[in-house]
Amino acid sequence: MNAPAPARYLIRGAALLGRERADLLIADGIIAGVGQGLSAAGAEVIDADGLIALPGLVDLHTHLREPGREDAETVETGTRAAARGGFTAVHAMANSTPVADTAGVVEQVYSLGRRAGWVEVRPVGAVTVGLGGTQLAELGAMADSRARVRVFSDDGVCVSDPVLMRRALEYVKAFDGVIAQHAQEPRLTEGAQMNEGAVSAVLGLTGWPAVAEESIIARDVLLAHHVQSRLHVCHVSTAGSVEIIRWAKARGIRVTAEVTPHHLLLTDELVRSYNPVYKVNPPLRTSEDVQALREALADGTIDVVGTDHAPHPSEHKDCEWAQAAMGMTGLETALSVVQHTMINTGLMDWEGFARVTSSTPATIGGLEQQGRPLAEGEAANVTLVDPEARWVVDPDKMATMGRNSPFAGTELPGAVHATFFRGHPTVLAGRLNTPHPTAAEESTWTG
Amino acid sequence: MTMPAPQSESVLSRVVLAEADIDRALTRIAHEILEANKGTTDLVLLGIPRRGYPLAQRLARKIAAAENQTTGSPLDPTAIVGQLDVTMFRDDLRHHPTRPPLPTQLPPSGIDNKVVVLVDDVLYSGRTIRAALDALVDLGRPRAVRLAVLVDRGHRELPIRADHVGKNLPTSSAEKVRVHLAEIDAVDGEPINEVVIEGPA
Amino acid sequence: MRHLLSTRDLSRQDAIRILDVAEEMSAVGEREIKKLPALRGRTVVNLFFEDSTRTRISFEAAAKRLSADVITFAVKGSSVSKGESLKDTAQTLEAMSADAVVIRHWASGAPARLATSDWIDAAVINAGDGMHEHPTQALLDAFTLRRHWAKISGVPSVGSDLSGMAVTIVGDVLHSRVARSNLWLLETLGASVTLVAPPTLVPVGAERWPCRITYNLDEALAAGPDAVMMLRLQAERMNAAFFPSTREYSRRWGFDDARLAALDTHGLDHTVIMHPGPMNRGLEISAAAADSPRSTVLAQVRNGVSVRMAALYLLLSGDEHQSPATEPTQENPR
Numbered sequence: 013m014n015a016p017a018p019a020r021y022l023i024r025g026a027a028l029l030g031r032e033r034a035d036l037l038i039a040d041g042i043i044a045g046v047g048q049g050l051s052a053a054g055a056e057v058i059d060a061d062g063l064i065a066l067p068g069l070v071d072l073h074t075h076l077r078e079p080g081r082e083d084a085e086t087v088e089t090g091t092r093a094a095a096r097g098g099f100t101a102v103h104a105m106a107n108s109t110p111v112a113d114t115a116g117v118v119e120q121v122y123s124l125g126r127r128a129g130w131v132e133v134r135p136v137g138a139v140t141v142g143l144g145g146t147q148l149a150e151l152g153a154m155a156d157s158r159a160r161v162r163v164f165s166d167d168g169v170c171v172s173d174p175v176l177m178r179r180a181l182e183y184v185k186a187f188d189g190v191i192a193q194h195a196q197e198p199r200l201t202e203g204a205q206m207n208e209g210a211v212s213a214v215l216g217l218t219g220w221p222a223v224a225e226e227s228i229i230a231r232d233v234l235l236a237h238h239v240q241s242r243l244h245v246c247h248v249s250t251a252g253s254v255e256i257i258r259w260a261k262a263r264g265i266r267v268t269a270e271v272t273p274h275h276l277l278l279t280d281e282l283v284r285s286y287n288p289v290y291k292v293n294p295p296l297r298t299s300e301d302v303q304a305l306r307e308a309l310a311d312g313t314i315d316v317v318g319t320d321h322a323p324h325p326s327e328h329k330d331c332e333w334a335q336a337a338m339g340m341t342g343l344e345t346a347l348s349v350v351q352h353t354m355i356n357t358g359l360m361d362w363e364g365f366a367r368v369t370s371s372t373p374a375t376i377g378g379l380e381q382q383g384r385p386l387a388e389g390e391a392a393n394v395t396l397v398d399p400e401a402r403w404v405v406d407p408d409k410m411a412t413m414g415r416n417s418p419f420a421g422t423e424l425p426g427a428v429h430a431t432f433f434r435g436h437p438t439v440l441a442g443r444l445n446t447p448h449p450t451a452a453e454e455s456t457w458t459g
Numbered sequence: 460m461t462m463p464a465p466q467s468e469s470v471l472s473r474v475v476l477a478e479a480d481i482d483r484a485l486t487r488i489a490h491e492i493l494e495a496n497k498g499t500t501d502l503v504l505l506g507i508p509r510r511g512y513p514l515a516q517r518l519a520r521k522i523a524a525a526e527n528q529t530t531g532s533p534l535d536p537t538a539i540v541g542q543l544d545v546t547m548f549r550d551d552l553r554h555h556p557t558r559p560p561l562p563t564q565l566p567p568s569g570i571d572n573k574v575v576v577l578v579d580d581v582l583y584s585g586r587t588i589r590a591a592l593d594a595l596v597d598l599g600r601p602r603a604v605r606l607a608v609l610v611d612r613g614h615r616e617l618p619i620r621a622d623h624v625g626k627n628l629p630t631s632s633a634e635k636v637r638v639h640l641a642e643i644d645a646v647d648g649e650p651i652n653e654v655v656i657e658g659p660a
Numbered sequence: 661m662r663h664l665l666s667t668r669d670l671s672r673q674d675a676i677r678i679l680d681v682a683e684e685m686s687a688v689g690e691r692e693i694k695k696l697p698a699l700r701g702r703t704v705v706n707l708f709f710e711d712s713t714r715t716r717i718s719f720e721a722a723a724k725r726l727s728a729d730v731i732t733f734a735v736k737g738s739s740v741s742k743g744e745s746l747k748d749t750a751q752t753l754e755a756m757s758a759d760a761v762v763i764r765h766w767a768s769g770a771p772a773r774l775a776t777s778d779w780i781d782a783a784v785i786n787a788g789d790g791m792h793e794h795p796t797q798a799l800l801d802a803f804t805l806r807r808h809w810a811k812i813s814g815v816p817s818v819g820s821d822l823s824g825m826a827v828t829i830v831g832d833v834l835h836s837r838v839a840r841s842n843l844w845l846l847e848t849l850g851a852s853v854t855l856v857a858p859p860t861l862v863p864v865g866a867e868r869w870p871c872r873i874t875y876n877l878d879e880a881l882a883a884g885p886d887a888v889m890m891l892r893l894q895a896e897r898m899n900a901a902f903f904p905s906t907r908e909y910s911r912r913w914g915f916d917d918a919r920l921a922a923l924d925t926h927g928l929d930h931t932v933i934m935h936p937g938p939m940n941r942g943l944e945i946s947a948a949a950a951d952s953p954r955s956t957v958l959a960q961v962r963n964g965v966s967v968r969m970a971a972l973y974l975l976l977s978g979d980e981h982q983s984p985a986t987e988p989t990q991e992n993p994r
Contacts, residue, residue, distance in 0.1 A: 205768075213865030214668075216768040216791030216837060221864070285776065286769030330747050330777075334767035334790070544684070547698040547726075547973075557978030559677060560684040597693040 020044075020053045021437065023430075026060035026396060028386050030362025036065060038392040041435035046388050058440075060396055063429050066366050068100025068131075068393035069347065070373040070382045072163065072270060073246060073318030074191070075339070076102070076133070077126060079117070080109025085323040085413050087121065090343070091130035093412035095438035097343040098428040101132040101374070101382045101391035102321075106143070107168040113138035113149035115157035122159035129451025130438050134377060137161040139180050139191060143169045148180060153188040156390070162378035164190035167246055168293070170228060171312075172198050177232060183243040185457040190268075190376060191297045192230050192244040195253070196294065200224035205334060207295040215283060217333065222250040229253050233260035233267050242266040244376055247320050249275050249294040251304035258313045268317040268376050271305050273349035274340055274418055278302075282418070288329045288336030289418050309368060310359040316373045319346045323414020341414040345405060347397065348424035355399075356425060362399075381434075390437040398442075401427035411444060469659075474589050475628060476654035481609065484625030485514070489521035491623045496574055499526050499534055501602065503573045507591055508561045512542045513642035514609060518578060537544040541565045543577065543598075549589035565598065574622075575601040580638040582608040587617035588639035610654055626654075628636050634658035663775040663784040664971050667795045672821065675848055679803050680818050682963070682970035686857045688725070689966060699728035702976055705758040705782075706732040707749065709765040714937060715787050715797075718961070722968035724939035725781075728976075731756070746770060750779035758782045760976055768792035783975040791835050796935055798841035800967040802849055804934065804956050805887055807963075812930050823850035828880050830856040830892030830913060831944055832902075834863045838936045839891055840883055843871055856880045858913060860902040877913055889934040890915050890945045910943050920949045932956050 023036040024452050028046075037045035037055065044399050071094065077085035087104070094102045095238060104121050106112035112121060118135040125133020137154035141147045143166045154161040164184060171177045180191050201224045208219025229245055233256065236243035248254065248269045260267045274292065282290045290296060308314040322339025337401050350369065354360040360368075366383075374383025381391040405419040431439040436448045476484070496502050501521060506515030519536035526534050534552060546552075546560040577591050595604065602627045607623035630636060635657045641650035661674060670678075671784050688694060704723040706716055716732065723730045733753070735744055746765075753761060759781040763771045768790030775784040788794040801972050802822065809825050810817040827846050833839045833855050838891065853871040855862070862873060874880055881888070893909065903909045915933060933945070933954045941947045950957060 208864050210865040210868050213863035213869070214840070216789075216793070216840060218791075219864055286772045287776070313850065327745070328748075330745075332746050332767040332770045332773055334769075335746075547688075547696040552698060552977040555978070557974055559681050559974075562684060562687065593697065597695070598691065 019435070021051060021432070022055040022057045023060045023065065023394070024052075024057055026063050026065035028065050029366055030064045030399075036386065036394065038394070038432055038435050043386065043388055043390050043392050043394070046386065058396070058430060060120075060429075062400060063375055063396045063398055065364055065386055066395045066397060067370040067386060068395050068433065069098045069369045070379060071099055071102040071319050071321070071343065071346075072244070072316055072373045072377055073167070073272075073320045074102040074104055074343065075107070075322045076104045076121070077323060078108065079120065083325050086096065087124035087133060088128045089411060089413045090321070090323070091125060091128045091133060092444055093341070093343040093410060095119070095130040095431050095433065096160075096411050096428060096444055097345070098347050098395035098397065098431050098439075099131050099343060100395070100431065100433045101134060101377075101379055102343075103377055104133055104135045105167045106136045106138040106165060111138050111142050112136065113141050113143075115150065115153040115159075118154050118159040119157050128185065129447030129453055131246065131433055132379065132382065134163070134379065135159045135161055136167070136192065137164045139164045139166045139171050140176065142300050145171060145173055145176065148176070148183065150187050151180070151183055151189065152187065155189060162187070162189050163192050163244070163376070164189055165194065165246065167192065167194045170194050170196040170198060172228070172236065174231060178235050178239060181236055181243065182239045185241050188378065190242045190244050192315050193228065194246050195225045195228035195232065197224040197228050200227070204295075206283045206291070209280065209295045209298060211280045211283055215286070217283070222252050222297070222301075222376070225250055225294060226252040226256055230256050230272060233257070233265050236267060237263070237265045243268070245269040247272050247275065247294055247318065248305065248308075249297050249301065250316055251301045253404075254304045254308040254313055257349055258308070261313065268315040268372070270316045271309055271314045271315065272318060272320045273342055273346045273353075274354040275305055276302060276309070277349055278418055286333045288331065288333050289340070289416050289420070291333060291336050291338050292340050293338040300440065306353055306357070307360055309354060310364070315368065317346065317350055317368050318373070319343055321412070322416075323412050325418050326415055329416050336432060339416065341407070341410065341412050341417045343412060344410050345417060345419050345424065347428060348403070348426045349419065351399065351426035352424055392432050394432040395428060396430040398427045398429045399425065401425070403427055440443035470656045470657050471659070472655050474653050475656050476610070476626060478652040481625070481652050483655065484609060485517050486521055486621040488625060489518050489525060492518070492521060492576055492605075492607065493525060495605070495622065498530075499539065502539055502575045503566055503568070503570055503575045503601075504540045505565075505570075505575055505577055505580045505595075506540070507577060507587060508542060508544055509643060510638050510640050511577075513640050514580060515540050515542075516642075517576035518607065538566055538568070543591055543594055545587060545590040545594045548593045550586060550590070563594070563598070570595070570599040570601050572600070572602045574603045574605065576605045576607050578607050580609050580640075581636050582606070582611045582621050582624070583614055583615035583636075585615045588619050589617050609638060610636055628656070630656060631658065661974060663771075664795050664975060665771050665775055665784065666793045667798050667841045670845065670848060672848050672850075672985055675799070675802065675845060676819065676821060678799055678967070678970050678974060679806055681974060682799070682803050682966040683727075683818050685969040685973070686963065686966035689962075695725050695727060697727045698973055699723070699976055700724040700970060702759040704726045704728045704730050704760045704762060705753050705756070705823070706730065706787075707735070707761050707763045708733070708787075709735045709763070709767075709770070710788070712764050712788065714961070715764060718964040719787060719968050721965045722972055725965070726969055728759075728972065728974055733756070736960060741877055746773065747777070747779050750774055753778040753782065755844065760785060760972060764788045764792055764968045784870045785971060785975065788837055790837065791840075792837050793841040793844075794837040795841050796968050796971055797838050798845040798965070799971070800960055800964040801842055801889065801934060801936070802845050803963045803967050804960050805851070805932075806849075807933055808930075808956070809886070812970070821849045825851040826854070826883070827851050827887045827889060828854045828885040828887045829889045829891065830877060830880070830915065832861045832897055833857045833866065833891070834861040835894060835897060836891045842889065843869060847871070854880050854883070854885065856913065858903050858909070861897075874991075877919065878879070878922070881919060882926060884926060884928055885931060887932045888915065892936060892938065893940055893944050906943055910932065914944050914946070915949045916946045917948050920946065920952060920954075923954070931977060934960060937961065
């Protein structure tokens with residue numbers, strides 16, 4: 013049963029970042045060779061004819077739900093889903109129960125990730141105690157912990173108090189951290205159910221104005237500038253937000269921004285069905301916003317794609333719109349949706365894809381072993397993609413426990429053929445394989 | 460569940476009553492009604508939509524004319540005729556496409572203690588008349604109810620019979636009996652009066 | 661027509677058909693015996709997640725006049741305290757073989773959810789959902805307006821529409837399901853609509869609606885509407901900073917005695933005043949206006965039963981496996 017997996021893999025003839033074809037030799041967790049006609053001696057050969065080799069995807073925005081909502085997702089199931097989606101690292105958002113606002117909780121999540129062994133799990137620490145928005149959490153302790161937290165976010169809740177936001181931005185400079193803001197002015201979005209506009213007017217659902225996002229981003233870029241700190245804006249969803257970020261970058265403000273795959277494709281027209289699978293925070297916006305987000309991702313105004321993977325148990329979606337939880341799964345569809353919206357439209361090439369899904373998120377998150385070039389000596393975090401594949405999304409066949417995919421029934425391009433995590437294939441021939449062999453050691457280690 | 464029969468390739472259609480036949484039949488029924496009722500006292504004719512109503516109007520005119528001849532006292536035919544919609548009383552509402560109800564209009568005298576003659580074009584299963592009797596009960600209490608039809612095609616499913624019949628037409632249940640009346644029907648823009656049997660060739 | 665969820669789904673032909681059937685139902689309502697056997701043996705469930713005695717008894721009367729069995733299911737719980745889930749309730753009703761579910765819910769879209777989920781097979785009638793729609797209210801308003809319009813135009817009501825009629829809807833449009841349902845239906849029937857509201861109570865996005873929007877009630881009245889429909893001001897809006905005070909609201913957007921007199925001054929002899937009820941007398945409408953001969957408030961209530969009978973009959977009588985036709989093809993069915 014437990015035959016030891018060969019430590020050597022020869023990926024034969026993959027198009028590196030969608031360009032020149034080469035062989036990749038993976039051995040002992042690193043890329044041991046890149047070139048033409050590499051020797052297959054002692055290695056399992058993977059025929060990569062027609063496949064594209066990319067650095068393993070890095071998600072800055074994943075909800076793994078553990079601890080606390082293991083009925084929605086666990087670190088184990090969430091990271092399986094990540095591996096299947098081509099990811100080799102995910103950032104686990106802090107809104108668990110208990111909230112990841114102490115060194116103890118972030119170390120627990122980190123340890124669960126190590127034990128699962130599917131991807132690198134980097135916990136995001138809460139900015140404020142209990143996401144309460146009144147008192148800074150022990151950011152330094154989380155940074156110094158074994159989890160080495162660098163990204164802090166109250167995601168799900170906006171750090172709306174301007175003084176608290178200023179202090180957080182300043183404070184994380186001590187350990188090169190970054191505040192990832194969930195930009196949502198709370199008073200402007202009380203009871204909000206969907207994007208405020210023509211569709212909300214007809215549907216009689218309380219509107220979620222674009223200005224509620226844009227006003228916070230405008231304030232935060234000015235604060236970041238004032239205190240000379242770095243700001244990351246989570247899930248940008250409006251054309252107006254793009255304009256503000258573009259302006260801030262032009263002024264040299266250190267701001268990075270993220271967009272979700274679903275905001276690159278879906279619009280608020282879908283809400284007309286009142287099907288809560290389309291209920292998400294921030295809400296689906298208009299087609300003009302979608303177009304602006306795509307262009308911003310292509311021109312670098314938006315730096316990264318973050319999935320905001322948010323699994324929910326079925327009863328949280330099998331109800332009235334107003335009662336339903338906000339969020340969509342995304343790890344297993346992200347690659348396909350970004351290919352569909354950015355590459356197949358000609359807005360971006362695979363090199364750009366690697367930038368927004370791997371190297372830039374790794375840089376923002378401070379992950380030294382992720383998002384690296386496909387070069388000799390680098391950690392072997394590699395994803396092989398079949399760009400010609402087409403598949404119909406079926407949530408029942410996903411690795412995530414969440415069935416709340418807005419793409420259910422949609423045909424999408426591009427499939428993950430293999431994912432190598434630190435030299436080990438977590439996905440092979442399009443199927444989940446085995447976790448990294450050191451996962452077992454981790455469980456002994458935590459004992 | 461009754462399903463509409465598929466249209467056969469060739470439908471044979473034959474005219475069984477022409478305009479003059481219909482008129483003769485109605486004249487005879489008018490006289491029968493007068494005789495049975497011993498005049499027009501308390502007489503009310505209620506047509507069942509759609510084609511029973513124009514038939515009731517025609518009968519009323521014939522009755523009024525005959526009465527004027529015998530008694531010399533003028534009778535307004537519109538005062539003794541009305542329309543009785545039975546849609547909401549049918550027993551097959553779930554098995555047909557939705558039928559919108561049509562107006563029920565009673566003569567000003569009402570129907571209490573009257574002799575009501577129900578008038579319809581074709582008597583077939585008897586279910587329409589069953590519905591009409593129920594509808595009538597909700598509107599008042601006639602002294603007697605009688606039934607006049609232009610055509611009786613047989614195949615009764617209920618213990619109902621007509622008091623006055625224009626013509627008995629033996630038919631097979633595969634056939635359709637179609638009554639065309641000038642008040643409602645036209646062929647090539649020309650109003651037409653005829654009774655046709657359609658059946659598979 | 662499988663469900664009645666929104667007046668936006670109704671074609672002109674659909675709408676006129678419902679109103680025409682309602683005319684026949686109304687005639688039955690004037691008889692000594694007001695009951696028809698059409699829906700004998702069918703079960704209509706009134707499923708109310710929000711209190712509304714008026715709508716509930718109107719549907720109850722309608723269903724009973726058609727001889728349906730009526731079950732009332734009032735679910736406690738609000739947007740704050742989550743009660744029994746819609747799905748569980750729906751499945752309970754399915755197990756009880758409900759043929760139609762009349763649903764009132766505080767959440768916009770709950771009836772649509774019921775109709776499009778696989779929880780239940782019954783026909784769904786929206787009896788008011790959140791800030792979304794209240795289609796039978798709009799139909800009874802259109803019925804009331806059509807009778808009025810046909811009368812002053814000297815044509816029979818049956819078969820006619822509202823072409824050329826000018827209707828002004830006044831009040832809290834933002835939160836009003838009545839305003840939305842009326843707007844779509846009135847437009848479908850050929851009326852031209854003006855909305856009058858404080859700017860804070862006009863939804864963002866309404867600028868694309870097929871109507872004129874103004875903030876000035878006196879100007880709207882001077883333009884000579886054929887009907888003025890006053891919307892109820894919900895108590896919870898009064899303290900939510902949509903307007904400075906109820907006094908100011910009433911002065912600017914209430915139908916007060918001065919505005920009632922202005923109708924006469926403008927020579928608008930035929931203009932009617934409507935209100936879906938229950939009225940806040942002295943707030944959005946003065947007592948004199950509510951009780952004036954122009955007021956159609958009681959006719960609206962009466963017409964509500966006829967329109968709901970029509971809706972129930974049309975949804976429940978046909979064979980759902982056949983497409984509804986206006987005329988049966990076989991004239992002498994067995």
